[in-house]
Amino acid sequence: MTSLESSIRVQREAGTVTVTFDRPATRNGLRSQEWVHLKETLHEIDKNTDDRVVVLTGADGNFSSGAELGDSSEDLFPLAPMQIVNDACLAIRRLNKPVIAAVSGYAVGAGFNLVLSCDLAVADSTAQFSQIFIKRGMSPDFGGSWHLPQALSLHRAKEIAFFGEMLTATEARELGLINHVVEPEDLAAFVDTWAAKLKALPPIALARTKHLLNSSLESSFGAALDREAVFQEHNFTTLDTHEAISAFLEKRAPRYTGR
Incomplete structure (x- = not known):
């Protein structure tokens, strides 16, 4: 092929x-x-x-x-x-x-x-x-x-x-x-x-957002909440989420690395 x-x-x-x-x-x-x-x-x-x-x-x-x-x-x-x-x-x-x-x-x-x-x-x-x-x-x-x-x-x-x-x-x-x-x-x-x-957006959070929205059409509201919780907990383990929060507090543009 x-x-x-x-x-x-x-x-x-x-x-x-x-x-x-x-x-x-x-x-x-x-x-x-x-x-x-x-x-x-x-x-x-x-x-x-x-x-x-x-x-x-x-x-x-x-x-x-x-x-x-x-x-x-x-x-x-x-x-x-x-x-x-x-x-x-x-x-x-x-x-x-x-x-x-x-x-x-x-x-x-x-x-x-x-x-x-x-x-x-x-x-x-x-x-x-x-x-x-x-x-x-x-x-x-x-x-x-x-x-x-x-x-x-x-x-x-x-x-x-x-x-x-x-x-x-x-x-x-x-x-x-x-x-x-x-x-x-x-x-x-x-x-x-x-x-x-x-x-310019954080790659991991963007990927999670895509999959959450796609999955929303295939399952219940409760299942959506459960997925959101798991993904949000994972976001806080990433460098990009900490960078986004630091950039907001320091009033500067964020620099995301996809990590």
Whole structure:
């Protein structure tokens, strides 16, 4: 699997890792090797203390058209292709660092659900979103059947999934499916600003916050309180929490080390 050439490009700059889907001829459709490469890249990022924020984006004016139909690059056991996709989805959710989707153009099918799987999502005014699966004789994957009912009423989620119609960036923002809409020329600068703000935060506390919020949708209020207590007790064993308190008391900017 990993011997097959992947079109994903990975660039690092000052703690920001930009992961770009780069198959413009297919509007950045993703094959098995791209899903594997994405998962492996995220696992590598998780272990690297210098990597602080991840930006997922697409080349040539589109985010991603999702999983490429007719991908027959390998002879795989019938259940394996979806497991490959699911592993990439879980890698985003379990990553101990924030992931921002920077979206232009098409984000459809698994491409749309990639956006929903990220922690934050910013789109420019050219972005279009669709749960296009039904129009290809399929049902949602990459977490779409979970994300949509969590974000919307069940009836609205079914409308979007049943009809597979395009949503504009503004419509997606109004539904709460993405955070912000900007003009195309402002997308990179906006994402850079958010990445800089995230990198200025204490990494351990930020990771804990991500996991607490993700876990809140899967368990009871009492279980959430228990997790909060455990994580808060751990925070007070870290150097970063002591640095945050010292900086506040000394009226200076904190210097976090991720320890």
